[in-house]
Amino acid sequence: MSRLILLRHGESEWNARNLFTGRADVALTPRGERQSRDAGELLRALGLAPDAAHCSRLRRAWHTCALTMDAAGRGTAPVAAVRALEERDYGSLQGRDREAVLREVGAAEFRRIRRSADARPPGGESLADVSARLLPYWHTRIAPQLTAGATVLVVGHSNSLRALAAHLDALSPTELLGLELPSGIPLLHELDPALRPRRRGGRYLRPAAEADAERPLRAGAE
Template identity: 40%
Template sequence: MTERTLVLVRHGQSYDNEQDLFSGLRDPDLTSQGVAEAIQAGRQLLDLGFRFDLAFTSELARAQRTLTLILAELGLSTLEVRQSGALNERDYGELAGLNKEEARGRWGVQQVRLWRKSYDAVPPGGESLAMTADRLVPYYAQEIAPQVQEGKRTLVVAHGNSLRSLVMHLDKLSAQDVADVHLATTQILVYRFDEAGAVLDKQSILTDVRRS
């Protein structure tokens, strides 16, 4: 029986996360907590018996380093890794680098929430979640899904919003439902698929290192 497994992991805590800043396409490194989270995620995947044949990540350092640390814990440091800007975090435009409270003071609580959580709202100079999905979902369909359907156990390490857009697609969520989707740093989502590509089951795992 072919095993069609896809594991999604959000990167560990970055310096922007620590300071509650909008990151977008900024490229902060992991904090010491983020490193610990990534190592723990790798250990939990190992303890649960996960092995991988292929991995995907974004062009941003926080996701790449998280993946490197996870693979080291799994003993898979030489695993094939494919990088793509399609998996990058959404572009937050003028919000990037701002503290979230600072942004709320400038534009208002409701407007900032719309930019962060809604599907269609576009932050000034940036991307909506819909625009993120427009680049990520086709990449998933063309590059990742076929590997999973061939039976390659596949790991994707990316970002909160890029993964939200993929979860919306896989879980068939509405624009209203996706507003309530949040992935913690190094949260693990496991999807298993049938031979037609439909989701059979989904599992969510939080790492033990969890302070934010």
């Protein structure tokens, strides 16, 4: 059985300020660094230390990956930092306050921009665009490691990991609208030989996150 661990980077400086981050290369906060170490210690304690890791090139992701792998006792394992796993380009929204944008466009449009597959901010990417650059890397680099039986860690961003989760779980548009991935909490997918999840939606490795892991697949709520 192959094991895939998805991990959204720890809290970043712009997460803490509630700004659209996108491709901005911002650092982790001290809390984000703690989240990353905690994730690695948890993986080690559960016998899930990764054999290999893949991460975004943006520093909030590769720093999370480095701290997590080191805390898991896998500081010398192979790690690939790649463009394919980078965050969605939010275009003209990058750097803007989320609450201000919400007031400006209204709740329905705000949700569509953030969570649908096809909404593309001016000068930015849609989630479908993110999928188009991510899935070839999945098929050629990550999937072969899983097929060989490795435990693989993928450290990315809200939208790059949403794109991957949507592919793994074949999410409907309604389910995709509700899918949220919390920062710093490992999400375990146990995969069959065809790399299909044994449990749709995976399993968060923190009990407090279990309800959030189930909710998007049930109701698709924001």
